Amino acid sequence: MRRPLLNHRLAGLGTTIFAEMSALAVTTGSINLGQGFPDSDGPAEIARAAAEAVISGRGNQYPPGPGIPELRGAIAEHQRRFYGLEYDPGTEVLVTAGATEAIAATLLALVEPGDEVIAFEPYYDSYAACIAMTGGVRVPVTLRPPRFRPDLDELRAAITPRTRLILLNSPHNPTGCVFTRAELATLAALVCERDLLVVTDEVYEHIVFDGEHVPIVTMPGMRERTVSISSAGKTFSFTGWKIGWVMATPELVAAVRTVKQFLTYVSGGPFQYAIAQALRLPDHYYAGLRDGLLRKRDLLCSGLATAGFDVYEPGGTYFITTDVGPLGEKDGVEFCRALPGRCGVVAIPNSVFYDDAQVGRSQVRFAFCKRDEVLEDAAARLARLRG
Numbered sequence: 001m002r003r004p005l006l007n008h009r010l011a012g013l014g015t016t017i018f019a020e021m022s023a024l025a026v027t028t029g030s031i032n033l034g035q036g037f038p039d040s041d042g043p044a045e046i047a048r049a050a051a052e053a054v055i056s057g058r059g060n061q062y063p064p065g066p067g068i069p070e071l072r073g074a075i076a077e078h079q080r081r082f083y084g085l086e087y088d089p090g091t092e093v094l095v096t097a098g099a100t101e102a103i104a105a106t107l108l109a110l111v112e113p114g115d116e117v118i119a120f121e122p123y124y125d126s127y128a129a130c131i132a133m134t135g136g137v138r139v140p141v142t143l144r145p146p147r148f149r150p151d152l153d154e155l156r157a158a159i160t161p162r163t164r165l166i167l168l169n170s171p172h173n174p175t176g177c178v179f180t181r182a183e184l185a186t187l188a189a190l191v192c193e194r195d196l197l198v199v200t201d202e203v204y205e206h207i208v209f210d211g212e213h214v215p216i217v218t219m220p221g222m223r224e225r226t227v228s229i230s231s232a233g234k235t236f237s238f239t240g241w242k243i244g245w246v247m248a249t250p251e252l253v254a255a256v257r258t259v260k261q262f263l264t265y266v267s268g269g270p271f272q273y274a275i276a277q278a279l280r281l282p283d284h285y286y287a288g289l290r291d292g293l294l295r296k297r298d299l300l301c302s303g304l305a306t307a308g309f310d311v312y313e314p315g316g317t318y319f320i321t322t323d324v325g326p327l328g329e330k331d332g333v334e335f336c337r338a339l340p341g342r343c344g345v346v347a348i349p350n351s352v353f354y355d356d357a358q359v360g361r362s363q364v365r366f367a368f369c370k371r372d373e374v375l376e377d378a379a380a381r382l383a384r385l386r387g
């Protein structure tokens, strides 16, 4: 018998619902609120900086392996400016091909086959794939509606002698949960007590509407045991540029760099110059990003509520999780497959973000990083569901 082509660790991870839904959006001419990318580009001056870098020959050849010094300096400066954190740009910052590569390289560096990795589900889909690539074992701790708060007793119970690390994501995609300072303090104390590491994905750090973004690395004892990951895609609305970064102690960064150098070695040379400039944008840029998205959140939340969904208002990110139960629906996958035909809108079923698909079966996610008129049009179309 012929062996399957895909290695067994990745079996079952072949096709994503995103590709299916985006294709449906095109063939049906629907509004795509499925995938999380903005429909307008980031600041024109930053786009110009990237173009000028290309034209003037900056970054067109392999940049330095850890990233250009200008960008590593700007990342360290950003951490000091927003969180009072100190990182040495020479040894504690590594530029990656988006947060996606940062997550993959970090897990491949730190996880041995058989190690357990705890993550809060529903989770961003690359987590499951990356844990599978390491040969590690995924251990979910479930965030439950309506508020999706982390159950820290459940977390405590999930830790075993095989646990290597906790993979954290706050603000959290897809639920919009922003972990509170108190929740992070409890989590950090547990991590120190059990001698674990934390890998924290903070790509939505500047998209917080309720509460504040607190990096877990600011908690006592966490500087030595945290790998912090972020990227420019969401903060500056250039998701195609794929500039991300890792921040940690020199030892942890060296471990991640060892893997990263054989994944991509380097990427996005000219874009690195542009993002160095972007990170230094004045405070009103960051406030404007947040305020604009807050208005969009409210617009789509109210449209979805009017259309009859149960709406779980997100505290951060640009996603809204809903429940389709009140519309007489039980299954999010079926609902999402039919939605383009019914009213010309595309969404994503949250069940794909759960290990136990049954738990999130009736949840559906909508992205609101779209122009106001697109969201208004989508709300009007969704209102047709009420008949």
Ligand SMILES: Cc1ncc(COP(=O)(O)O)c(C=O)c1O
Pocket: 036, 097, 098, 099, 100, 101, 124, 169, 173, 201, 203, 230, 231, 232, 233, 239, 242, 243, 244
């Ligand atoms: C939670 C989370 N992490 C990481 C990423 C990927 O970031 P990047 O585009 O920088 O690779 C995304 C993108 O949707 C995300 O939602």
